Amino acid sequence: MKHFLSMKDVSEYEIQQLVKRTEDMMLGRKEMVHPTTPVFVANLFFEPSTRTKMSFTIAEQRLGLKPLDFQPEVSSVQKGETVYDTAKTLEAIGASLLVIRHPEDHVVQQVASKMSIPVINAGDGTGEHPTQSLLDLVTIYQEFRRFHGLKVAIVGDVKHSRVARSNAYALSTLGAKVYFSSKPEWQDQTLDFPYLDIDEVVETCDVVMLLRIQHERHDQRQSFEQTEYLLNYGLTVEREKRMKPHAIILHPAPVNRGVEIDDCLVECERSRIFKQMTNGVYARMAVMSNLLEDWGIHNEYQASEREALQPQ
Amino acid sequence: MKHFLSMKDVSEYEIQQLVKRTEDMMLGRKEMVHPTTPVFVANLFFEPSTRTKMSFTIAEQRLGLKPLDFQPEVSSVQKGETVYDTAKTLEAIGASLLVIRHPEDHVVQQVASKMSIPVINAGDGTGEHPTQSLLDLVTIYQEFRRFHGLKVAIVGDVKHSRVARSNAYALSTLGAKVYFSSKPEWQDQTLDFPYLDIDEVVETCDVVMLLRIQHERHDQRQSFEQTEYLLNYGLTVEREKRMKPHAIILHPAPVNRGVEIDDCLVECERSRIFKQMTNGVYARMAVMSNLLEDWGIHNEYQASEREALQPQ
Amino acid sequence: MKHFLSMKDVSEYEIQQLVKRTEDMMLGRKEMVHPTTPVFVANLFFEPSTRTKMSFTIAEQRLGLKPLDFQPEVSSVQKGETVYDTAKTLEAIGASLLVIRHPEDHVVQQVASKMSIPVINAGDGTGEHPTQSLLDLVTIYQEFRRFHGLKVAIVGDVKHSRVARSNAYALSTLGAKVYFSSKPEWQDQTLDFPYLDIDEVVETCDVVMLLRIQHERHDQRQSFEQTEYLLNYGLTVEREKRMKPHAIILHPAPVNRGVEIDDCLVECERSRIFKQMTNGVYARMAVMSNLLEDWGIHNEYQASEREALQPQ
Incomplete structure (x- = not known):
């Protein structure tokens, strides 16, 4: 996957793979290689949220990633360009992944199309989640x-x-x-x-x-x-x-x-x-690990394989 | 201890043990085993706080725990049920310990009685601290x-x-x-x-x-x-x-x-x-480590014992 | 350097060294020894900021330091003394470095003169940055x-x-x-x-x-x-x-x-x-590592030297 923006974009096979990966995360069957240099994920919530943001924050840390908590003042983020500039700034200062929530439909998708890092839609207006x-x-x-x-x-x-x-x-x-x-x-x-x-x-x-x-x-x-x-x-x-x-x-x-x-x-x-809330953390771990893997930013491997590689 | 809610609940012996443990923390005589998978502590401050929250945040990190910084909007947390739902949500998404401050007396105690993880009262109204x-x-x-x-x-x-x-x-x-x-x-x-x-x-x-x-x-x-x-x-x-x-x-x-x-x-x-402020960090380390130990979530051991275990 | 408050205080040689150190950070030629016990940096932004604060936060984590995110309510920080008390509190609870932004000119410098830990001016009024x-x-x-x-x-x-x-x-x-x-x-x-x-x-x-x-x-x-x-x-x-x-x-x-x-x-x-934004993270890493080194709080060394020290 390039981004994770809409359930319209994903095929039956892709959804099944994500469900399976979520269960693997839950059972500890997949593990991330915790990065030696920090990998940052920016959580850009242009709309109040505690639950979803907290869920992403935990998922990120479970994957060994570093959350960046961006708190926009609602007043300064009215225009589409500002969201773009904010996202581009986070990319410039070192974020490897953006999680964006925005009160307007389609803004997340527009921003994603101009980024050089993966973007997750954490809710856009009455659009998708x-x-x-x-x-x-x-x-x-x-x-x-x-x-x-x-x-x-x-x-x-x-x-x-x-x-x-x-x-x-x-x-x-x-x-x-x-x-x-x-x-x-x-x-x-x-x-x-x-x-x-x-x-x-x-x-x-x-x-x-x-x-x-x-x-x-x-x-x-x-x-x-x-x-x-x-x-x-x-x-x-x-x-x-x-x-x-x-x-x-x-x-x-x-x-x-x-x-x-x-x-x-x-x-x-x-x-x-x-x-559902408990599952949400694992689902977000699955999505993020999948994106980072597909972009070659951060890899994971099977815990069972790792064990097989241990000296005997 | 099950929770840490009131100084009325603790015996002379328990207080003395907590004072001693605080001094052990100060002197580095006790050390936490830093967990290999993240252990999260949710700091739920339903009342403005910088000092106490910061003190807990530092104490958590010194213990190798991951703080979750929950920022409630005052407007959405008027009713007791909402505090309960928030606390239950944090439990569901993976917190192992809750630190709660609330403007109303006894709310923290009420919430604690329904949780399956330890709760620390970080100040309830004019109740206790x-x-x-x-x-x-x-x-x-x-x-x-x-x-x-x-x-x-x-x-x-x-x-x-x-x-x-x-x-x-x-x-x-x-x-x-x-x-x-x-x-x-x-x-x-x-x-x-x-x-x-x-x-x-x-x-x-x-x-x-x-x-x-x-x-x-x-x-x-x-x-x-x-x-x-x-x-x-x-x-x-x-x-x-x-x-x-x-x-x-x-x-x-x-x-x-x-x-x-x-x-x-x-x-x-x-x-x-x-x-007092300096001591506050160590006191909170003592309380949290005690609770996590008693719940079997996270263990610590004597630094001196650890040394004795080193190969000679 | 004792603090980093004004470009008037620094000599041509010191600036050149900081520029060089920034480039070393960029190229991975210098590395911090990640501390085994957490070293905290308090980010005290008494004026709204997302960009600069985020940049410092990333720089701190890249150096293996723990950011403390202090969020003052504007109302409670009008007087110079309050800023001093806040800064002194952060020092007391364990910060090893303060990054301060304040809407009034010279407040950061005044506070720095009374601290026993290094202070970075992250913008004071219309003063310096x-x-x-x-x-x-x-x-x-x-x-x-x-x-x-x-x-x-x-x-x-x-x-x-x-x-x-x-x-x-x-x-x-x-x-x-x-x-x-x-x-x-x-x-x-x-x-x-x-x-x-x-x-x-x-x-x-x-x-x-x-x-x-x-x-x-x-x-x-x-x-x-x-x-x-x-x-x-x-x-x-x-x-x-x-x-x-x-x-x-x-x-x-x-x-x-x-x-x-x-x-x-x-x-x-x-x-x-x-x-510029990308460079900002490395520049802040250079300043912070320089201060922590000069105060003997936290050391770094040449990556190349480290390699030479490996067993052959």
């Missing part, structure tokens, strides 16, 4: 060991969700059946997937992936009764009981407890919400 | 090599001070005689220690521990003449002259120079204010 | 392999520029001919260098060093037509064409594209703007 998608895929694969034929519902504010978009692309590529479920004004007619009612979703799907209601992305803050939303469109205790025995619950977090999902379901037996 | 207390104890012990029978005065805004609370508990446990000195409206009637006038304090006590006036904790900012406060309740040059020959001055810092203490006394011969 | 100057010198030396007799123009808001000041001192010391070019109200009559018109500058000078228009330093924001400024005082495409064949363009960045310089010239063939 491919590493979140990868960790969702890994969590699904852990459960079912396959994607083909699985019924996956993506539930909530589809229109404003980069997570929905990336997952819909990737899951289709992998042969899963993707459904959306959303209140009418949050449906996205540019994406060609069927919409189901939440009550149908819970009875038919293997995976119920809830989306966070992103108040910050709505031009006008829709005033809605939170309880009413939960009852009409969210995952209530009553609905959870109607889910298929093996079905699981996903949510990219942070959760609005009592809005998308009933408070007491966040850590219920079907919930994989905290598991 | 046990690592600050430990460093104060170490500084006192360095001077007097005992606690029993020592007269220690805690002077200032007792009511709003978590430092006062933690120290009063710990010093009583250790057999020291604790006095408070405070203007009437800052006295805390829930704590059963005698109040002395500042003029009596300076002539009778071995340790004069000044508290910082925490303007940010007063619901209504009491407008007071700073010089007047110093003259009536603070440590003036004149009062310092009446202190016992061996008596020392402590202050948790940052100092409001000219308010709690005369500007020119901050670095006077009796002052241990900067020494 | 000696590490920026060193990286500019290195970039010039890379091009011309000499300073003597070179004609260097410093163009823009001279009056408010610490970069202009440090470079004017250093280049004079090195025997270069320094010219300023500025609109009348931004001339600085306290500095004794001739002013040239921008049209004369481009035709006669070997180095055209543009300054950033620092809106934040102007008491009243001069409302000026940006295009008009570029046409009258900036580097247009037309002027670039009249530059001498070998002449180069420098700019300390961030660039106000289309104001000091035409957008399309930022990455033109003569531009060394991103090269």
Whole structure:
């Protein structure tokens, strides 16, 4: 891979390789050769983030890489050129990899096209969020060991969700059946997937992936009764009981407890919400190690091979 | 120890062991085995801090641990649940230890009770600040090599001070005689220690521990003449002259120079204010290494033992 | 060197040694002995900075040092004493070197005079910015392999520029001919260098060093037509064409594209703007390693010597 920007760009084979590499990371089956001179990764988050940034930071250090924590003032980064100049600066002062989040769609992709180092999209506007998608895929694969034929519902504010978009692309590529479920004004007619009612979703799907209601992305803050939303469109205790025995619950977090999902379901037996976070670190390790390997910046090898090379 | 939350929880023996371990750290008599895979410590400061956070950050790195610097936006962390979700997230993505500061009393304790990793209270509201207390104890012990029978005065805004609370508990446990000195409206009637006038304090006590006036904790900012406060309740040059020959001055810092203490006394011969800061790093190393050891996460050993193990 | 505060303090020989050391760092001809116990460098930026701070952070890690990222709240650091207390605190908790930026002139120098560890001035008000100057010198030396007799123009808001000041001192010391070019109200009559018109500058000078228009330093924001400024005082495409064949363009960045310089010239063939950033990391490595060596804190040695010491 050259960059990791969109789940539209990656083939079924590539996704499967990334899922496999993530599991290898988890099991310690692959190890990075920790570099003798520091290899820097710049985390450029032009939008507030704690979870994703922290996850990348940990993943970087687990790979023996040095995170650079760039904290832009929102005021100085309005224009596309400024993002470019910032990225180019980080490249000039020694970053080997850029992780970029930006509030505008496509900005990350534009910047990446002009860089001489690999770039990871850590979320662009309502565009894509491919590493979140990868960790969702890994969590699904852990459960079912396959994607083909699985019924996956993506539930909530589809229109404003980069997570929905990336997952819909990737899951289709992998042969899963993707459904959306959303209140009418949050449906996205540019994406060609069927919409189901939440009550149908819970009875038919293997995976119920809830989306966070992103108040910050709505031009006008829709005033809605939170309880009413939960009852009409969210995952209530009553609905959870109607889910298929093996079905699981996903949510990219942070959760609005009592809005998308009933408070007491966040850590219920079907919930994989905290598991997703754990998987996220390994998924990001897989993506970064893959990019650095493909660019010849930093190599890894099989732990088992290493052992074989030890003197006997 | 399971967590390190309150000086009320720790026995005399445990405090003595922590003081001893702090001195071992200082003298390089104990060393951590630097872990081969990174061990992460999340510093969750839900209240502004530079000094304590920096002290923990250094202590972590001296132990070979990796600090994770979490910067919450104050706006998003009003509710107890959010703190819990944040802490749980950090646990899920790989933190082995949490250091938490929070503006509300008891929140840290509530969160700790639900975690599967050790938690250190780095200050909860007007509750407690046990690592600050430990460093104060170490500084006192360095001077007097005992606690029993020592007269220690805690002077200032007792009511709003978590430092006062933690120290009063710990010093009583250790057999020291604790006095408070405070203007009437800052006295805390829930704590059963005698109040002395500042003029009596300076002539009778071995340790004069000044508290910082925490303007940010007063619901209504009491407008007071700073010089007047110093003259009536603070440590003036004149009062310092009446202190016992061996008596020392402590202050948790940052100092409001000219308010709690005369500007020119901050670095006077009796002052241990900067020494306290130096000790703070070692005290935090002691607490963290103790917790990680007790949880079996990370071990240390005697430097002397290590030498004995070297081939001869 | 004791500290690195001003280009006025350093002799021609010392500058030449620093330039040489920077090139050694670049070529890997010098290496630090990575310390076995962590050596901390505190980066105290009392003024927003991303570029310089990031550059120091990378340089520190390349030298095997541990950066401490101090983030002052602007509100709490108005008074000189507070800066002193902060610096003294960092010293007390274990920093071996301080890198300080401050919005007021001379504050860094005042603090340095009271510290027991080396201090680097990373920019004080409109005073000096000696590490920026060193990286500019290195970039010039890379091009011309000499300073003597070179004609260097410093163009823009001279009056408010610490970069202009440090470079004017250093280049004079090195025997270069320094010219300023500025609109009348931004001339600085306290500095004794001739002013040239921008049209004369481009035709006669070997180095055209543009300054950033620092809106934040102007008491009243001069409302000026940006295009008009570029046409009258900036580097247009037309002027670039009249530059001498070998002449180069420098700019300390961030660039106000289309104001000091035409957008399309930022990455033109003569531009060394991103090269300057790359050089900045090595220049800062040179300064820090020099100071730590001179204070006996941390030593380095020739890579070639090390090889000679290997068993054969």
